[in-house]
Amino acid sequence: MKDITILAIESSCDETSASIVRNGKVLNNIVATQEVHQKYGGVIPELASRAHQQHIVPVVDQAMQEAGVKKEELSAIAFTRGPGLLGALLVGVSFAKSMALALDIPLIEVNHMQAHILAHFIGDRSPKFPFLCLTVSGGHTQIVLVKSHLEMEVIGKTLDDAVGEAFDKSAKLMGLPYPGGPLIDQFAKEGNPHAFAFPMGDIPALDYSFSGIKTAILYFLRDNLKKDPEFIEKNKADICASIQYTFIQILMRKLKRAAREYKINEIAVAGGVSANSGLRETLDQLSGELGWSVYFPDFQYCTDNAGMIAIAGHYKYLAKEFVGQDISPMPRMAL
Numbered sequence: 001m002k003d004i005t006i007l008a009i010e011s012s013c014d015e016t017s018a019s020i021v022r023n024g025k026v027l028n029n030i031v032a033t034q035e036v037h038q039k040y041g042g043v044i045p046e047l048a049s050r051a052h053q054q055h056i057v058p059v060v061d062q063a064m065q066e067a068g069v070k071k072e073e074l075s076a077i078a079f080t081r082g083p084g085l086l087g088a089l090l091v092g093v094s095f096a097k098s099m100a101l102a103l104d105i106p107l108i109e110v111n112h113m114q115a116h117i118l119a120h121f122i123g124d125r126s127p128k129f130p131f132l133c134l135t136v137s138g139g140h141t142q143i144v145l146v147k148s149h150l151e152m153e154v155i156g157k158t159l160d161d162a163v164g165e166a167f168d169k170s171a172k173l174m175g176l177p178y179p180g181g182p183l184i185d186q187f188a189k190e191g192n193p194h195a196f197a198f199p200m201g202d203i204p205a206l207d208y209s210f211s212g213i214k215t216a217i218l219y220f221l222r223d224n225l226k227k228d229p230e231f232i233e234k235n236k237a238d239i240c241a242s243i244q245y246t247f248i249q250i251l252m253r254k255l256k257r258a259a260r261e262y263k264i265n266e267i268a269v270a271g272g273v274s275a276n277s278g279l280r281e282t283l284d285q286l287s288g289e290l291g292w293s294v295y296f297p298d299f300q301y302c303t304d305n306a307g308m309i310a311i312a313g314h315y316k317y318l319a320k321e322f323v324g325q326d327i328s329p330m331p332r333m334a335l
């Protein structure tokens with residue numbers, strides 16, 4: 001049988017990435033991170049779009065060269081259609097369309113959130129269907145019931161902020177640079193998670209909310225800084241550990257409930273926040289206590305990357321799910 005070789009492109013937020021997958025094996029994952037946003041404390045859409053424009057050709061070239069793949073060998077081109085920033089998506093979508101048109105090969109649209117989940121099928125150890133996936137990123141917090149590679153149902157989601165956003169905003173309140181999630185993780189390792197208590201809130205069903213706790217953290221820091229201007233500096237590790245502990249407890253409460261209600265013990269975690277070491281430890285512990293089998297993608301496939309778009313593209317290629325040249329980005333694309 002002829003090889004299935006797909007070039008995948010990801011440009012939904014602030015990483016420009018390209019990857020080659022051959023017969024379901026992801027050969028590489030080239031990521032150009034945009035440093036330009038750091039000094040603004042968040043992603044600036046216009047700057048993201050310009051940086052994608054600069055990075056996309058070198059990143060695709062590198063992916064093709066390193067994999068030793070010639071343009072003529074490509075079976076299809078997969079790209080992130082959404083969700084994401086319009087101007088950022090537009091760069092990847094336009095690039096993929098032009099290249100597919102020039103090479104006269106099929107185009108495959110990929111949902112970024114579905115791809116985060118399919119990142120679990122890149123390595124050797126993958127969850128068995130049906131499984132639950134806690135998808136936690138800067139833009140999303142969802143519990144997804146995954147029935148097959150391409151059949152997924154969102155059974156719980158955040159009603160306001162995403163947990164990654166809550167990590168980043170808390171870090172910003174503490175004066176830490178963007179993105180603050182990984183920094184909170186790092187400082188939390190030295191701190192006491194029970195040093196400070198924050199309210200967990202109470203949201204019905206399997207949904208989440210992170211806006212209340214964010215406000216509670218804001219008031220907590222403000223009140224303590226009034227008493228002692230060096231409060232954050234003196235208690236950095238304990239504050240980070242306590243914030244992280246609270247976020248993880250909130251996430252676990254609904255995940256446990258979903259596992260009980262759906263009687264599923266195959267539990268996967270995806271998205272940027274799945275890189276969090278506290279979350280990983282807590283889930284490892286729960287796997288022993290509750291008999292769960294827990295799955296995390298490799299670190300490089302946790303945050304935004306084209307490897308996950310490539311594996312999603314592969315499954316969509318097998319299902320012959322192609323799109324035409326009239327396709328456009330979909331910033332609010334749902335799962």
Ligand code: KG4
Pocket residue numbers: 013136137138139140163164165167168179180181182183185271272273274275276277302303304
């Ligand atoms: O999936 P992702 O790379 O981009 C989106 O699609 O949003 O997720 C980025 C988010 C950011 O909010 C970042 O702070 C968070 O993931 N993040 C972490 C860690 N690494 C990345 N949050 C907590 N601990 C980490 N180690």
Ligand code: ZN
Pocket residue numbers: 112116137138271272303304
């Ligand atoms: Zn993402």
